[in-house]
Amino acid sequence: MRFKPALVVGLACVVVSAACGSGDDDSAGPARIPPKVSELGPFVGECGHVSDDEVRSLAGLPAVSAVFRNATGCNWQSAGTSSAVVTFASYRGSPIDRERAWVESKDRTVETITVQGRTGFQSFGTGYGSTTCDFAIGLGDDFFEWSTFGYTVVGAEPCGAARKLAELTLGRMQ
Template sequence: MRFKPAVAVGLACVALAGCGSGDSGDASGPRGNPPKVAALGPFVGECGHVSDDEVRSIAGLSQVSAVFRNAVGCNWQSAGLDSAVVTFASYRGSPIERERAWVESKDRVTESITLRGRTGFQSHGSSLGTTTCDYAISLGDDFFEWSTFGYTVAGREPCAAAEQLAELTLERLR
């Protein structure tokens, strides 16, 4: 007699599985909102189309001890203790406002900017005697960002270097 309850439970499971799909049999109907496909923005090139010598000159780095490159960014480190660092990063299909929110969470001052007709933000802040500055520029669904960190260069505004590097990248967009 134990067989009858097992069969009843099995049939109930089959019936529930068939009813729960909500499939009317029409395979051509919509299945919800399709995922958004980000439109590709202009090509920013390796390191924002800016050479190592240009970074060294614009950022006022006396000597570059290391340069790192990968598929999405570049990093230049100046030689010496408490040395300056300059970075470039390119973000495909990533919202610039998420980056802005992250920067603001680090207690940096942010301001909306427009460079060469492109919008973005500039941020700056100081910690332990060093200054950090970012210039992030929107390219539709993409954006790029130049950052400077650790500036102690006398007479040089750290954000001026990040702004000039961002201008150079915009000038060379493809």
Template sequence: MRRMTSAIVTGTAIAALLTACGSGGDSTSDTSSMRPPMKVAALGPFVGECGGVTDDEVRDIGGLGQISAEYKNSVGCNWQATGLDGASVTFASYRGSPLGREKAWVTAQGRNPETIDVGGHAGFQDATPDGSICDLAVQLGDDFFEWSTSSGLFGTANATPCDKNRKLAELTVQRLK
């Protein structure tokens, strides 16, 4: 019985090795060469923490009044106005991520992004039909950044919600490093 178990284990190991070695046919065709080479994204300019915009500038431009909470990490920032479900402003930076993917996502949500230019950089902006949320994204080489504003659950919608984001995006572009 011990010899039979040993033979089965050895046979299984040999079969696994032969299978791993190839198909036994002409090995000059390499399926990995059929795939295009991976693109290495070139880093765009550094946008600085929170897009290089201060808390006071966000509060004033975003119309937040008193800021009750803020969250900051290496890729984004969020400021919340006081009050239950108050207005908010969000900044996010995306390294090596195509702006077209973000625009396609917005379009898939049934929205119609408008092509814009901020300081010589292409981008898009889009507001929800009720004007309660606006997203504005700007391409920087293989990177992009995005400003987003929300009037909050009980806030009043702004007739021009993207104007705030436009001012914030202009400051970010002016302060690129």
């Protein structure tokens, strides 16, 4: 009977496979490092707890043609071509140093800043024929960032609006 040898071989394979299963002995392989679970930082609110009117006023936007909001950010754009844009973004569990490295790779001037006891960075650049400013504040494992793009206001400090908006957000955090 050819059936008996096949049955014996099949049972032997099952026994050998069962013996190779994982037991309680963890010394057989490298230990896995559990993923880091980031603690939630303070709640920065929708659009950094800053209203559309405050953005218009502080950023000097005469008229806003588009406002976009989602769970992590907001965007205000003034009317007209080549017009100013203001954005807010909140990052949970994302290192601010990674954002800083990305900004530095864009050939922008980057400096460390402190606002209301919190550290972060400010970057400034004039690529694409316009000014860009990023103002990011670290919140433990989180950070938020106000950015301005396309400012041509004569005599205005390009990062002044972003700093004022960040100060409002910090003052209103929960």
